[in-house]
Amino acid sequence: MYKVHQIHENLRNNLPPLNSTVSSAWNSLKSALPDSCLAQESESLNFAKVAKKENYEMGTFEKDIEGVKRSESDGVLSSESEDGHMGEHRKSKHKISEWEAGWNVTNAIQGMFVVSLPYAVLHGGYWAIIAMAGIAYICFYTGQILVDCLYEVTSEGEVVRVRDSYMAIAEVCWGEKWGGKIVNLAQLIELLMTCILYVVLCGDLMVGTFPKGIIDQRSYMMILGVILIPCAFLKNLRHVSTLSFWCTMAHVVINVVIMGYCLGFIGQWGWEKVSLKLDIYTFPIALGVIVFSYTSQIFLPTLEGNMKEPNRFHCMLKYSHIAAAVFKSLFGYVGFLTWQEDTEEVITNNLPTNFKGLVNFVLVAKALLSYPLPYYAAIDLLEKAFFQGKPETIFPSMWDQNRDLKSWGVAFRVFMVLVTVMMAVAIPHFNILMGFIGSFTGTMLSFIWPCYFHLKLKGKTLHWGTVAYDCFVIFLGVIFGIVGMYTSGRALNEAFKMGLPL
Amino acid sequence: MTKLEAVILLRYKGSDKVDEIEIQMPDSVTSNGTCSQQVDDETQQNLIWGNFSLCLIYARNETSWNLRRILFTISNADQLFGKSVRGGQNDVVLTSVSTTAIEAPVGYAYHCDSDTKVELLSDLPYEATLVLDDLHIQPFLENNAEFGPDISCPEDYISHRRKRDETVPIAVGSALAVATLATVIGYSIYRHFKVRDVIYGTME
Secondary structure, three states, X not given: OHHXXXXXXXXXXXXXXXXXHHHHHHHHHHHHOOOOHHHOOOOOOOOOOOOOHHHHOHHHOOOOOOOEEXXXXXXXXXXXXXXXXXXHHHHOOOOEOHHHHHHHHHHHHOOHHHHHHHHHHHHHOHHHHHHHHHHHHHHHHHHHHHHHOOEEEOOOOOEXXXXXXXXXXXXXXXXXXXXXXXXXXXXXXXXXXXXXXXXXXXXXXXXXXXXXXXXXXXXHHHHHHHHHHHHHHOOOHHHHHHHHHHHHHHHHHHHHHHHHHHHOOHHHOOHHHOOOOOOOOOHHHHHHHHHOXXXXXXXXXXXXXXXXXXXXXXXXXXXXXXXXXXXXXXXXXXXXXXXXXXXXXXXXXXXXXXXXXXXXXXXXHHHHHHOHHHHHHHHHHHHHXXXXXXXXXXOOOOEXXXXXXXXXXXXXXXXXXXXXXXXXXXXXXXXXXXXXXXXXXXXXXXXXXXXXXXXXXXXXXXXXHHHHHHHHHHHHHXXXXXXXXXXXXXXXXXXXXXXXXO | XXXXXXXXXXXXXXXXXXXXXXXXXXXXXXXEEEOOOOOXXXXXXEEEEOOEEEEEEEEEOOOEEEEEEEEEEEOOOHHHXXXXXXXXXXXXXXXXXXXXXXXXXXXXXXXXXXXXXXXXXXXXXXXXXXXXXXXXXXXXXXXXXXXXXXXXOHHHHHHOOOOOOOHHHHHHHHHHHHHHHHHXXXXXHHHHHHHHXXXXXXXX
């Protein structure tokens, strides 16, 4: 009895009080969740910044740029942000946390392609699962080096942010006249096609759920266009982060529901059906699905620049990609084990009808919640390229002095939503067309250009192993691009030869 | 699954003239055949009425299927033109020259309201033109399944022969246009009053 009492006393003395423990846990949870977008002032967090030459050229970084200085100590980056100005966004108090940045990265790399991952395992076997992890690592690496290209080392040995966008990096490497324009164009194509693809997928899913209804695919797309019109009022990255958070939640629901259904058939899983052989005719199909599901590089420079603690960026990127690799590998593997050779290209088509309807609805919600991120990024690119006011651009700014959108600014943004919806309605076989174009722009933006810029800007200071790895990733990117364009081009040719779907 | 209307224009090429008769496929025919879901296997469907049999032979690969061949068999062909069939046979088999244009992705149906003409030849002095109207076919279907989404023939698409009911798309498109205008106009009105309030506020 005495021993029990003694143990009890020891526990009471050593464990923290329950109240403070619960309070601390709650605070940790709250800090992980994005703040309500309605509670924020309407600060405009610019997504894409034009690098101002007089501030950001390498030779002049000792002037008034007071950006984020990073110092390395024992491999851990610590950040010390100073008062001062580094473009408009440094004045903003409304930075995003690493969790909010993580929701956006997760939105980008755990997208709608998840429903095709079991199909990728059907064609690629264990090699597809290995590729899901391997490609995740490569994309994490290229994202990391892309952001590293934004920084330079001063003569004092401090690491200072001297560029703040993908375009700025390209301008330094390829010249101001064409460098930025090439990257901007590639980004814009990639972003707008992603938006259009989400609308197309929503239409497909709704028609798949109600195949005999009176509403056809085009009408579903236009109905969803009405729901997407409020995206025109997105003003800052915090709004987008909130939507990306709920997109991730929808993704978790889909994973849990489908994995739960698959676990119900665990006794019938075909473990031996997962192929060990590499089929060079079918593996490219798997590879295409996997490679282009991990591309988030176009968002990374701005996400990092808008973080409260940019030194947490690499940690956020690492764990986002680890989570994506784990989720995707598991999902693809378990999905294939359940349906084996009957695995459909979209796994929801394997589900029983009622279940399929529920999952399709959640997928539609996920697609709608995924749309704002690329839309916002595209709008910001267009704003910075054309709507900065004279003399920088030919058109005036969309914002008034109170940082509210002007009426014609809203009209332009709503018009862009309409453009994406109308293109989704009008262009036949859009999925395959995007595969064709995306094989080029996506490969450039996610594999080839980050490594090329890294070699160009930092090549002299890099270890030979890093140089070799960069060259290897460029080579891989070229292969992925060629294979992707060939298979998509062939599929597009066959699709149009067979006639246009009504 | 197959739904079609077929007329066969059968010609007998005699030494001095060509005789032609028209054979109409009735609404109700006997159907049988073989079916395989294996890639590269052929599947065939026979439509039989009277002394005639129309055989549709399909093939598929990983992604698409096509109508590979059509065979038209006439039993007791000597009764048609009053001419005995060479070699003492009673059956005449005519084979399509080419039908590979009839194809669609796996899971899709091929649908053509326009007339589709297929030439049929044999090694005997018989030849035919098979005219398929309102052709709607989809092989490699599971039991009791229904037609999948349609791939239309180019002639239908160009001629707009298949009139879709555009009521719903027009209605939804109008709703989208109204929503767009309402958003822009509503925001403009809101800004007009808000800006006025702000200006008056700062002047006080």
